[in-house]
Amino acid sequence: MPSPPRPSSPAAFRVLPPSADVVIVGGGVMGASIAFHLAEAGVRDIVVVERGELACGSSGKPIGGVRAHFSDPLNIELGLRSLRAFQDFPHRPGADIRLDTVGYLFLITGEGQAAEFTESVRLQNSLGVPSRLIDAAEARRLCPYLSTEGLVAAVHSPTDGHARPGLVVHGYADAAAGAGVRFATHTRVTGMDISGDRVSAVHTDSGTVTCSTVICAAGAWSARIGVMAGVDLPVRPVRRQLAFTERLSPAAPRIPFTIDFTSSAYFHNSDDGLLFGLADPRQPDGFDTTWSPEWLELFQDVVRRRAPALASMPIADGWAGLYEVTPDHNALIGRAAELSNFLYATGFSGHGFLQAPAVGEVVRDLHLGREPCVDITPMSADRFRSGAASRPEAHIV
Structure with a gap:
């Protein structure tokens, strides 16, 4: 069976610097969106670590649905903000994503x-x-x-429809690379150093990166990344x-x-x-x-x-x-209670692609200490400890 088509991208290169301000784990749509929004806001010295090629995980599988049709206000708002971003994608960041607004x-x-x-x-x-x-x-x-x-x-x-996920990933990644973001592909995270309440370094099979912030956007592999940091991310x-x-x-x-x-x-x-x-x-x-x-x-x-x-x-x-x-089929977005410099955006249960633009904005604001555009408190991974898990969303696509 042939693999899904993936556009070539100048952003996909294998460079692991010895240090970075921000290390993003995961080179799918969520990691690429976060990298783009951070770089656009002026954050420098960002590296994205990806175990394979960009978009080689779920982000490269072209289901591509984009919608604001949800049953709760938070997911509706994330979907609606993202729809607007997809419509504006040819101008920001500047790529044709073959958006088809068929509803x-x-x-x-x-x-x-x-x-x-x-x-x-x-x-x-x-x-x-x-x-x-x-x-x-x-x-x-x-x-x-x-x-x-x-x-x-x-x-x-x-106003809903579908787009091409691979084109979205590479559109964000190319723009981020143009702003100085480095992408370390074919680089697998193997561990983390913890100093007090902070991650001080990320270990990979290509070397170690000291860092100020780690953002987990590793999709289905996020639970494994969380274990390395001592953070419970209940993603299966x-x-x-x-x-x-x-x-x-x-x-x-x-x-x-x-x-x-x-x-x-x-x-x-x-x-x-x-x-x-x-x-x-x-x-x-x-x-x-x-x-x-x-x-x-x-x-x-x-x-x-x-x-x-x-x-x-x-x-x-x-x-x-x-x-x-996740256990309630809603995303995990937030800052770890255990580690002040460990952020996460994962567990989207089929909604990650369609919510990626808005979540990129949210994680950017969390990193910069700003109030996010929506209140993502209900998406905290801590909700499962407190028994405050939300009602499951339909998670078809």
């Missing part, structure tokens, strides 16, 4: 779901998100592949798989990013075909990213009822990536 379409098959989505839409509308509840017939007009049998309603969020890796159809003739209509909420099956346009995905509830934790064609049977079983034509479409390719899942 999101959530399919509802139960009256209880309909009631919950009605409340979510009311909240979203109050915060400036133009989502709306629609009937099954309108859902089918938006997505002609749908069968309306058993479909109670749907929610359409027209879970495999998620997707597939691409062969080129379709006639061409697929331009459709929303469509999600069957009950099953988690989703699909959207991708080049000259469609992208398919589904979260397998039986998937065990682990770092396995082997793509299994048998997984397609799960997807096909669902879409035979909801979008029958998709079940027989020929598949050209597929691959697997890792979700970074």
Whole structure:
């Protein structure tokens, strides 16, 4: 199976300096966004440490959904701020990310779901998100592949859509490199030195970097980084798989990013075909990213009822990536209570790509001692110690 396409980038080079003001662990979308926002704010002497190539982890897997459709104010605000940043990406930082504002379409098959989505839409509308509840017939007009049998309603969020994650990562990284950020790729973190309540150095398989601040943006590997610093980051890796159809003739209509909420099956346009995905509830934790064609049977079983034509479409390719899942499926963002110079942004449970621009702003402000644009106190990793974990968000894509 071929690997996901990744654009080449002048930012991806192997340089590990002996010291840095800020060490960011993780060269995915979160690490690149944080590096860009710090450099833009005038922070100098930043190094990003990445175990492989930039975007080689989950950030390079092109699901690419971007949305503000959530059921709580904090995630809505992070999504909305990020949507605006994605729209402005050609100007800041300056890259084409192939943003396609086709909207999101959530399919509802139960009256209880309909009631919950009605409340979510009311909240979203109050915060400036133009989502709306629609009937099954309108859902089918938006997505002609749908069968309306058993479909109670749907929610359409027209300003959402999808972009190319690899282009976003490299857009941020190239701009950050232009501002002096150094990227140490193929460099694995192996340990940390702790002096009192601070991290004083980061050890890697390419050498040691003394530092003033460490920021963990290591995605599915964050729990391991936390252990090195003595910080509990409850993140577990879970495999998620997707597939691409062969080129379709006639061409697929331009459709929303469509999600069957009950099953988690989703699909959207991708080049000259469609992208398919589904979260397998039986998937065990682990770092396995082997793509299994048998997984397609799960997807096909669902879409035979909801979008029958998709079940027989020929598949050209597929691959697997890792979700970074927390116990309540909400992110971990904050400063460690144990170490005053250890910050983290991880555990996004499928929402990291779409929230990366706003989270880059938040971590920038935390580092600079400024009040962040949103109150991220509920995202503290300490919430699991205090029993204040929030209600789980839908974590489909």
